[in-house]
Amino acid sequence: MNVDLNELTGRAGEWMKGAGPQSDIVISSRIRLARNIAEFPFIRRCTATDRAAIDKAVRDRLAEVPQLTDLAYMRVDELSDVDRHFLAERQLISRELVEAEGARSVAIDANERLSLMINEEDHLRIQVMKSGFDLVAAWDQINEVDDLLESKLTYAFHDKLGYLTACPTNVGTGMRVSVMLHLPALVITQQIEKVFRSLQKINLAVRGLYGEGSQAMGDFYQISNQITLGRSEIELRNQVHDVVPMIIDYERRARDFLLKQNQQDLHDKISRAYGILRTAQTISSEETMHLLSSVRMGVNLGLIDDLLIADINKLFVDTQPAHLQKLRGGPLDTAGRNSERALYLRRYLSQKEKDGADQN
Template identity: 65%
Template sequence: MSLDFETMAHDCGEWLRASGPESDIVISSRVRLARNLTDFPFIARASESDREQIEQILHARIEALQAAGKLPAATPGGELHYINVGKLSEVDRQFLVERQLISREHAEAEGARAVVIDGGERFSVMINEEDHLRIQVMHSGLDLETAWKEINQIDDLLEEQVNYAYNDRLGYLTACPTNVGTGIRVSVMLHLPALVITRQIDKVFRSLQKINLAVRGLYGEGSQAMGDFYQISNQVTLGMPEEELLKKVADVVPVLLEYERQARDFLIRESQETLHDRVSRAFGILRTAQTISSEETLHLLSSVRMGVNLGLIGDVAIPTVNKLFVHTQPAHLQKLAGMELDQSDRNIERASYLRRHLNGGKPPAGAN
């Protein structure tokens, strides 16, 4: 079934709805698996014919599983969407990146490639990214265990349909050596504004690196931290079972949550006026700006999100703020506007969109 990007743009996936555990700080939990087919070279060495055959084989196998009603994520969200990424416009590809459903590398690559997305946006499979298969499951809040159970079931179903590249000594074979073994990447996306404000964030991240956990930005590997969002994940997969890697990430998250909450308590206790001013100014700018960049919007929304969670702002709900983080990104704005926009026009449209959603559809007091 084809995917209507315009309709999709008005909604948001389950992982953004702040419905999961610890969702004041943990935006989402994600488990990703890297897999390759044994009869084909890795993508970096695959010919265009190889890539087309891989895409066709996996398309057929996934459609067969869907038709049999076996894919667990296909039922709650309704249908699965099979999307030929190579045939999408640049805006549509960027839209899927902003939605966390494909990687930047997948969007910018060449040749035959696709993605399968379930209706609830909890489950997606990238075909012909760095590996032949990149399976991911995302959930709102801190819910790694459920995400692992779902992706393990999906992986087992796919492994019944195709032959994975596997070595008895090394485990699953992958294009990048850091994924060899289990091929698993366990990650949580955290909102840590108080640790940034109190300048403790670098110390925390140095501690994480000592225990082989990676820290990345909003869009994963190679991306910068925007809006005080950080992804924490395992760095290696070889020599450790999946459950142990899952536990390693899951065990450190409560510690990070405690650090962030202590930093928020410190800000309220020691500099409440300064914190309230920061939050109020951010909210005021977002409600009245006539033009605003994506970067500034993320920065200001971060302060507003913290302010809502601390009870300093009562006029907006966290799911609305979460949605604004995504809907004010360039591709989403253009989909919502129904047209392509240059940067200047996007900045104007972004400000208009924020005013509408943060003022209940009414102009702010004192506005012309």
């Protein structure tokens, strides 16, 4: 199935919906599986011919699985730079796939919950994403998809080691379990580093919005497992699943503390952030993320009633560089993006304020 990327700009992807369990704090739950096809060398040793053959092999096998024939298949190497970054901003492909070389593709479902990346670090990366804290449902879906693909493809597998992957840390299950959380109160109360240290002691990694190598923006953090070898898929899922409720509890307590002890200062911080977003004439992506983080917390705490969480989540994505250029319909340099971003925010927030006034 073909897909018009311009159509995606007008709708919210799975992680932007603001739905699902604990969605005030948990943005999304994601599980990713790394797989390689036995008859080909690892990507780093592949020739251009090998990469093209892998891409064709996966696409041909997908066509043989009735449950997966509705996926939209795109050759990433044939997309423009803006379109590649657009998919990455929606969490549908990784930064690595954006910057890789040679034949490479992605297959996504209409709801943007399932994504299959071909020729990233491994031959195949299967990803399932759910809104909110929903790792059990994510595991159920990805396990089914993996079984369907394994019935058509011969994976590189070792009886003792498990699934063989390009990176040694993925050998075994090839599984990465991650939950994206919004933790502004822990940042404000300076407790976030203590939480990070505790997570590192139990071999959980903390990364930014776009995964490995990315910085935290807008107080978004991804918590994920670091090691897969010697553990089952269920053990890895449960390791992350069991610790996230404690982080949610810490964040809720921090928010309660701020409301009780510093409500005036907190309200001022949130109001200032909202005011800048509504009136700025030029604004960077980094500042926008920072200010939207404060506003998102304000919505959750009932201090702002013009907006929904889904609105804020949408703005987090729509104000990213590639999305802005897709919405504008043409390329923009840095200064142009900063002006366009401010214009988009003013128009969007003004319309929401007007809609709220009309309802009252």
